[in-house]
Amino acid sequence: MSFDTIAGLPGLERIIRCDVSLNGFSSIAYRYATRAGRYDGTNWWTRRIPTGGLGSISRRLGRDRIAAASTTSLVLENADGGVDWICGREHIADAAAARFRIYIGVFQPGPNPPAHTDIQWKQLGEFVCAQWPKQNNDAVQIALSDDFMGRLGSGLQLPTIADWKLVGNTSNNPIYSGVGLPSTLTVDTPLQLAFGEDWLLALPHIIAWGNSGVGQTYEAKIIVPICATADLSAVSQDLIQDVRVEWLPPPETLEDNQRASQVIAIQRSGSIQDGTANAPTTFTTWTVEKSPTITKGGKSFQIVYLVVRADLGDARFEPVGSSPDAAVARAVAGRQSELAYQGGYPPDAVDSIATPSPAGQSVTFARRAARVLRWYVKGRFSAVTNPPGTLGMEHSVDAMVDLVSVYSSATVNSTEAARTKAGAPFASCFGVVQPWTEKANKAENGEPLPLSLRQVLSALAQSSDIDIFQDWTGLISFASDVYDFTIASSIGSMLEFRETEVRIERWVPSAGERGAAFNRVFFDGGRGEPVLGEGVPFQGPFDVSASDIPVATRVVEAVFQQGWRPRRQQAQNPLTWRALDGRTRDRIRMRTHRGGLRLELGGYFKVTWTRGSSLGGPYSGSVFQCDGLVFNPADDSVDVEALWRDDVQTERSYILDDETLLVRSKGGLSGNCTENATPEVFDFGGTINLTTMGVVNGDILIIREASEAADSFLYNRTYRIAQVNSTTQIEVHTAHTETGHVTANAEWSIVRGATTYPTAISDPTNYPSGGDLYGKVTQASGLYSDSSTGNRLLSG
Amino acid sequence: MSHGYATVNALTGLAAGSFTWSSGQTAGRDKLNDGVQDELALGSASAQASGQTLSVDLGSAVSLVGIALLGHNLSVGSCTVQVLADSVNTFATAVTAKATTTIPTTAPNDRDAVLQFPAVSRRYWRLVFGHSGTKTVSFGEILFLTTITTLTRSRAYGHGESERYVTNQNESSTGSVRATLLSGPIRTKRFSFRDMRGTAERDELMAMFRASRGGVTPLLWIDTIESVSTAATAAGQECLWSQMSESHGWTENDFSLYDVDGFELRGMSREVL
Known part of the structure; x- marks a missing residue:
């Protein structure tokens, strides 16, 4: 028995309880309830929740897929001071740490108090203080919200350049001993997170050199911090596919603001030919590296950065007094103007003016790359969950999972994450998450950067056509409109509410409401690509020809966000990639009993509303998708808001046929299958009666011998039956020539073929009139009817 | 028939250690006098044979005129209660303040019972529970009454x-x-x-x-x-x-x-x- 089993039944008794933890539910610190009880058989839940003490618990999917917080309020009796632990400034640390899990318990009332095991519980969410508690003489009032105003309601805690420097003088910490910082970058600047595969603006570079002093300038490096990552695996050079810089070219006679910047690629390696018979010498221009592990906020990070040659790959400007590669040195000593330069960086991009200075050449190096305005790199860096092995699309759900569970502290409903990801294969993403607000640092022409992780997740969800929310159990979960196998295969067993259980109203949602009808769409938040010199892609309008509202009748517009979409998807017709639904859908709001708590946001259920037999009603077992739930403890009612999705019953996308209905015979028979000496004939021994089985021409004989090698297909194959010769013998279209082979009875079966499928006529029990059969075992052309390679099953 | 009432409970404020179950049960003793019936005090961790006792040390001799057993489970199992009082905790010289009394089993009086007796002043008090078979006795609250005020007039019809x-x-x-x-x-x-x-x-x-x-x-x-x-x-x-x-x-x-x-x-x- 479970809560869902009995929640919809009449005549139940119920209890509300609240568990409070100060350490993320490693342990429970306080236990409160509407009625006292030892609900775990050991500990007492004290009666501190008075009548009306728990406010309505409101949960809903956000309009336009905004990550909406679940909220409620809680009053705890405190006449004895027992809840003082959360009140006032002296207890603010506990108030900040407190997490509340609220449960409803139901049971069948009896003459005696129930055993604690008789009570079926359902968690109604996990909450934190949305506001600090208010205390009066005899009670404490607490406004509660879920993690979208808790763990996910604030910015991320990410490592800074200063953190990087403080991790010690290790071999892979180039900024430990000496660092030159551009004036625009404070040392405490946190790194960003980067997801996806598009161009990313790195942080301003740092000129770093060794401790060996002035004159050892050949140790100088240009360090370009890119982002932080929680992926602590060894760095791969494939992490970055391309590096480009925006630089300010000469002439020097013009002021900076009078010169146009240019974006130029820097190849990973270059080669140099010194004009001799020697082979060209290759050199590496940049490498991608990771910092030592930095621990911050209880999490471990590394910083991904570029190390670029001080001359940006321009071999001609190896500094005097340095110790470059020998071959390069030969080139420098040779005829510079005739060097066969390949790759690297245009020499003018390097500020080659050697400024006279008592400090020597270090000053020259400090001015290296001084013309560079911005660094751009291309790669996905912060992905931890399912990171692409090489540069590739990153799924939005993976990015959201990382943000929620890796870079923040919430826990993800991995089942729903996997399901939503599978159902929305094109929901890939690109973007950066920065703990600061300067939009100028982002390689896009978009809105100011969001501040909180909740806002980041909202933008990501909006662009990806995915909903993100906190489920009943406090896990961060996902939902989409995608009609997937889980939905399709559960239609017959969906929870159904009838009009004896509900009060209902319906309407077509208008603009501004979730699920609003539209027939023309625009997109917002599209990114320009300064790296490529391209502007914001065309963002609409796009007319939805299949809309229920003809454009000719009335144009109904809708705007969708696409800021996190990869640019390649933005640049193409977005309707190709987006899961946008132009169909007009009813929206209903219904009030039902506590059984409504069996629903979950994003879940599907059925509604019947007939309005009486004479008048007729719009819904008879119609399927809806839940996007709002409000539990009202004051009367145990549940308000449900949902969107009509009954088309999932008529527009089937999956093969849902019961394959067992196709089987004529299968295992457990007493007869073996023996290849006859006569070509193309099989004999069956024992008590087999093919006629009784219903075997007819066009059925398929399948032989599966487990002992056969993977590269042999004599006894792992199918045959199309051409004729049933007798009750124990069939003839197939084509057989191989081996004769006399015996296949054990457990390793062969006969199933219906393309021309012998069950229909509403042949099998009215399982295929009612008008029913459809989706999918075929084979084709009428006899695709599997011979032994050619292409027709073999299994490894064939 | 006279009516009466009581408002003073001699157990109020008494530490849990003042209560002793013959079963050795120590958990939940504070629930016997916490002022509410919400949380049950169990007489034992597992069902006990008849004759189990609850002894109370009031710290000094206190004159009692009644004991109320509230939210009890004594309506099942042919339960009886006897009240003993003594000056020593061995109850070697105990007086029987209330003879063995059978607890009512009919609702609505099957969960609460008061045992009244002429005033007895002792430091140590003991409740002796009899029942059929084995049983875990439980109480929401127990009141030791120092005074019962009797009303002179009886209630009028219409009650x-x-x-x-x-x-x-x-x-x-x-x-x-x-x-x-x-x-x-x-x-x-x-x-x-x-x-x-x-x-x-x-x-x-x-x-x-x-x-x-x-x-x-x-x-x-x-x-x-x-x-x-x-x-x-x-x-x-x-x-x-x-x-x-x-x-x-x-x-x-x-x-x-x-x-x-x-x-x-x-x-x-x-x-x-």
């Missing part, structure tokens, strides 16, 4: 009793109602006292109201005064731990004839698991 369940109800479009039980039954007694001559009897009831402090201090209503050391009758055990309303008054309807406002005693919550 009565009601029970109430706390529920939530939802009505659908078709009028179908789905209800959820939250708690109950909550027992309420209604009383009226009429045509009392002079002010003395009127003032008795007003004193009872003041003793309850407008419902703030729980009041143990004793339906039938039966202060004897012999076994109690079923009627003599009827009681209701209850609260009065916030206001109360009286009216002089004729010369020196007083009616005190009808009042209700609403039972304290005893919803326990």
Whole structure:
């Protein structure tokens, strides 16, 4: 028995309880309830929740897929001071740490108090203080919200350049001993997170050199911090596919603001030919590296950065007094103007003016790359969950999972994450998450950067056509409109509410409401690509020809966000990639009993509303998708808001046929299958009666011998039956020539073929009139009817 | 038949260590005198044979006139209770304050019982529980009564009793109602006292109201005064731990004839698991 089993039944008794933890539910610190009880058989839940003490618990999917917080309020009796632990400034640390899990318990009332095991519980969410508690003489009032105003309601805690420097003088910490910082970058600047595969603006570079002093300038490096990552695996050079810089070219006679910047690629390696018979010498221009592990906020990070040659790959400007590669040195000593330069960086991009200075050449190096305005790199860096092995699309759900569970502290409903990801294969993403607000640092022409992780997740969800929310159990979960196998295969067993259980109203949602009808769409938040010199892609309008509202009748517009979409998807017709639904859908709001708590946001259920037999009603077992739930403890009612999705019953996308209905015979028979000496004939021994089985021409004989090698297909194959010769013998279209082979009875079966499928006529029990059969075992052309390679099953 | 009430509990503030179960049970002893019936005190961790006891050390000799067992589970198993008192904790010289009494089993008096007896002053008190088979006795609260105030006049006709369940109800479009039980039954007694001559009897009831402090201090209503050391009758055990309303008054309807406002005693919550 479970809560869902009995929640919809009449005549139940119920209890509300609240568990409070100060350490993320490693342990429970306080236990409160509407009625006292030892609900775990050991500990007492004290009666501190008075009548009306728990406010309505409101949960809903956000309009336009905004990550909406679940909220409620809680009053705890405190006449004895027992809840003082959360009140006032002296207890603010506990108030900040407190997490509340609220449960409803139901049971069948009896003459005696129930055993604690008789009570079926359902968690109604996990909450934190949305506001600090208010205390009066005899009670404490607490406004509660879920993690979208808790763990996910604030910015991320990410490592800074200063953190990087403080991790010690290790071999892979180039900024430990000496660092030159551009004036625009404070040392405490946190790194960003980067997801996806598009161009990313790195942080301003740092000129770093060794401790060996002035004159050892050949140790100088240009360090370009890119982002932080929680992926602590060894760095791969494939992490970055391309590096480009925006630089300010000469002439020097013009002021900076009078010169146009240019974006130029820097190849990973270059080669140099010194004009001799020697082979060209290759050199590496940049490498991608990771910092030592930095621990911050209880999490471990590394910083991904570029190390670029001080001359940006321009071999001609190896500094005097340095110790470059020998071959390069030969080139420098040779005829510079005739060097066969390949790759690297245009020499003018390097500020080659050697400024006279008592400090020597270090000053020259400090001015290296001084013309560079911005660094751009291309790669996905912060992905931890399912990171692409090489540069590739990153799924939005993976990015959201990382943000929620890796870079923040919430826990993800991995089942729903996997399901939503599978159902929305094109929901890939690109973007950066920065703990600061300067939009100028982002390689896009978009809105100011969001501040909180909740806002980041909202933008990501909006662009990806995915909903993100906190489920009943406090896990961060996902939902989409995608009609997937889980939905399709559960239609017959969906929870159904009838009009004896509900009060209902319906309407077509208008603009501004979730699920609003539209027939023309625009997109917002599209990114320009300064790296490529391209502007914001065309963002609409796009007319939805299949809309229920003809454009000719009335144009109904809708705007969708696409800021996190990869640019390649933005640049193409977005309707190709987006899961946008132009169909007009009813929206209903219904009030039902506590059984409504069996629903979950994003879940599907059925509604019947007939309005009486004479008048007729719009819904008879119609399927809806839940996007709002409000539990009202004051009367145990549940308000449900949902969107009509009954088309999932008529527009089937999956093969849902019961394959067992196709089987004529299968295992457990007493007869073996023996290849006859006569070509193309099989004999069956024992008590087999093919006629009784219903075997007819066009059925398929399948032989599966487990002992056969993977590269042999004599006894792992199918045959199309051409004729049933007798009750124990069939003839197939084509057989191989081996004769006399015996296949054990457990390793062969006969199933219906393309021309012998069950229909509403042949099998009215399982295929009612008008029913459809989706999918075929084979084709009428006899695709599997011979032994050619292409027709073999299994490894064939 | 006289009625009475009590508002003072000698167990109030007594430490849990003052209670000793013969089973050795120590968990939950504080629930015996925590002022509410919400949380049960179990006499043992597992069912015990008949004859188990609860001993109480009051710290010094205290004169008691009754003991109330509230929210008990003694209505099942042919249960009896005997009250012993002694000056030493061995109960070697114990007096029987209340002879072995059979606990009523009929609702609504099957969960609460009061045992009244002539005043006995001792430091150590013991309840001895008899029952068939084995049993884990449990109590929501136990009251040791130092005083029972007896009312001179009996209640007038028109008194009565009601029970109430706390529920939530939802009505659908078709009028179908789905209800959820939250708690109950909550027992309420209604009383009226009429045509009392002079002010003395009127003032008795007003004193009872003041003793309850407008419902703030729980009041143990004793339906039938039966202060004897012999076994109690079923009627003599009827009681209701209850609260009065916030206001109360009286009216002089004729010369020196007083009616005190009808009042209700609403039972304290005893919803326990």
